[in-house]
Ligand code: NAD
């Protein structure tokens with residue numbers, strides 16, 4: 001029996017509610033498996049840690065995670081601490097420290113969920129957004145001079161390297177190639193951002209030549225938002241820069257019904273370091289501590305974690321359990337127009353998993 005070492009980092013806000021829920025479904029899967037088990041280690045990093053220690057995570061924090069098979073993450077963001085401190089001090093430290101350069105964000109309309117695109121059949125919205133996750137607009141290059149004075153100037157430099165652009169585009173073409181439609185849309189803004197984005201476009205043409213079987217096109221990011229709403233079925237795999245994909249994927253989640261159901265994996269495709277899985281949402285200050293958080297985004301992230309570990313059967317089992325939960329209106333949380341709590345959905349998904357395992361054993 002294989003024991004996977006999993007780090008859990010709930011972080012802040014509803015991260016503290018959805019990550020324990022994610023751990024419960026992993027435990028339910030392990031209970032029914034003769035193949036694998038999980039050894040969890042929980043890390044209390046985040047806003048409370050910051051109040052005690054002045055940092056979001058310890059200086060040697062990455063070393064504590066280095067040998068894990070995967071990381072399950074909640075959210076970084078505290079009502080009383082500036083967002084740039086919480087984000088850069090925890091989540092970006094891990095993503096960039098472990099060079100998790102590919103951020104993969106699937107979007108589908110799950111059974112039973114009514115997105116705002118009522119005209120759109122569920123099978124017409126089935127996307128994966130690949131977000132460059134190591135540089136670009138979030139490279140941290142920039143600064144402020146004459147701070148607080150009328151002549152103050154500030155920059156956030158979007159730094160793109162040829163190596164960084166090439167590896168994310170190659171990852172996206174490969175992912176597109178593995179999906180039934182073999183189709184990729186490369187998002188750009190090279191009309192206005194005339195240096196780095198022009199290089200991005202050039203590299204796209206070069207990498208595309210390695211994938212003659214992938215149909216690909218280019219779209220400016222602003223036009224892409226309209227296309228997502230008006231012609232969702234024309235999109236399949238999408239690749240965009242760090243900032244553009246961050247924005248497009250919140251839109252994608254909302255079109256599929258709720259920010260609360262959207263998953264992501266921060267992947268090191270070369271597997272030098274552990275990859276990290278998390279719902280795409282943040283701390284949700286408006287609902288934290290009330291049991292209202294939808295845990296489906298975390299459960300779907302757990303599906304991605306299991307796929308990453310090569311536990312395909314368990315991943316499929318959990319995805320089916322998620323779909324049967326979303327198909328049941330009484331299991332919808334408030335963001336989906338229902339009254340179910342985080343605990344209701346978690347218990348239901350664990351029950352569905354257990355029932356499936358009993359059937360398989362019978
Ligand atoms: P948010 O994702 O926390 O919330 C946006 C809206 O979506 C809120 O109305 C919230 O109630 C709702 N929502 C989000 N997740 C939900 C869920 N699981 N179930 C039901 N409703 C849900 O975004 P925000 O309000 O812009 O940010 C709040 C804090 O989180 C900020 O500090 C921000 O920096 C941080 N944040 C962190 C991450 C991360 O760690 N990856 C991502 C986004 C935002």
Ligand code: K
Nearest residue numbers: 074278279281
């Ligand atoms: K998150």
Ligand code: MN
Nearest residue numbers: 246247250280
């Ligand atoms: Mn985001």
